[in-house]
Amino acid sequence: MTIPIEHVLTLSAILFTIGVTGVILRRNAIIVFMNIELMLNAVNLAFIGFAASMQSMTGVVFVFFILVVAAAEAVVGLAIMVEIFRNKQTLNIDELNLLKW
Amino acid sequence: MEIAFYLFGAVAAVAAASILVLRSPVYCAMALVGTLVCLAAIYILLNAEFVAAVQVLVYAGAIMVLFLFVIMMLNLKSDRPFALKFSLPKWLGLAVTVGILAQLIGVFNSSAVRTGPIGSYSEERVAQEGSTEIIGKLLFTEYVLPFEMISILLLVAVIGAVVLAKRRLKPEGEEGR
Structure with a gap:
């Protein structure tokens, strides 16, 4: 492989950290959700990088499964957000504190 | 080929970082689409063409359309830019993420990740x-x-x-x- 595995993994680490930062800093629930998708994609990139480096297809098959889980998660999560918005008229996660304490 | 990787990697990182600072959820969704497409291009460079196609179809296509559909249906107000309301917990959170990044990069650049080929699926x-x-x-x-x-x-x-x-x-x- 001409692309060094360390560089692929470093890009994956950067994307994952941006996702974590977004989850911590942003207040809009949908944008928090997008950052979770970004973290899933960073893990996918690490899987593909390892698959190419180790000449194994297992990582690629796992990425396929992660894609399906992400799709299921997005569908259910967005349905929950639509329901929350209908009840509370907001998606600001600072105001959604019903389950806090 | 390596140049293309660094190019797409830089665009993916910049687009991902812009999710942190853009105000409108729609702009954030478009930036995420950019990241996902760049990742699909990197997958092609890493010999995973099928996953790249699925990435564009399922992620950049279906999931992000679902996101945009929900954003437009809910008619959300724009989020305030995060720079305006930095409190102590957020600074602590930011410090933790910097620690995570340093840790991840340190581990990923150690010799532990260089196992070499162990499978039989060569390029x-x-x-x-x-x-x-x-x-x-x-x-x-x-x-x-x-x-x-x-x-x-x-x-x-x-x-x-x-x-x-x-x-x-x-x-x-x-x-x-």
Whole structure:
């Protein structure tokens, strides 16, 4: 492989950290959700990088499964957000504190 | 080929970072689409053409359209830019993420990740047989149980989404929808 595995993994680490930062800093629930998708994609990139480096297809098959889980998660999560918005008229996660304490 | 990797990697990182600072959720969604497309291009450079196609179709296509659909349906107000309301917990959170980044990069650049080839799918073999064919064979032989479980997961997600998002048969407050 001409692309060094360390560089692929470093890009994956950067994307994952941006996702974590977004989850911590942003207040809009949908944008928090997008950052979770970004973290899933960073893990996918690490899987593909390892698959190419180790000449194994297992990582690629796992990425396929992660894609399906992400799709299921997005569908259910967005349905929950639509329901929350209908009840509370907001998606600001600072105001959604019903389950806090 | 390496140049293309660094180019797409830089664009992916910049687009991902812009999710942190853009105000409108729609702009954030478009930036995420940019990241996903760049990642698909990197997958092609890493000999995973099938995953790249699925990434564009499922992620940049279906999932992000779902996001945009929900954003436009809910008619959200723009988020305030995060720079305006930095409090102590957020600074602490930012410090933790910097620690995570340093830790991840430190581990990823150690010699532990350099195991070398351990599988039998070399670049030439994947190019000869085609990654789609190899993944298909693996899915229906070695990974057939996870494959069936994932189909049940999708069924559960579809039923759950319908149950969550459908209108109540007897609305109590008649909230306009």
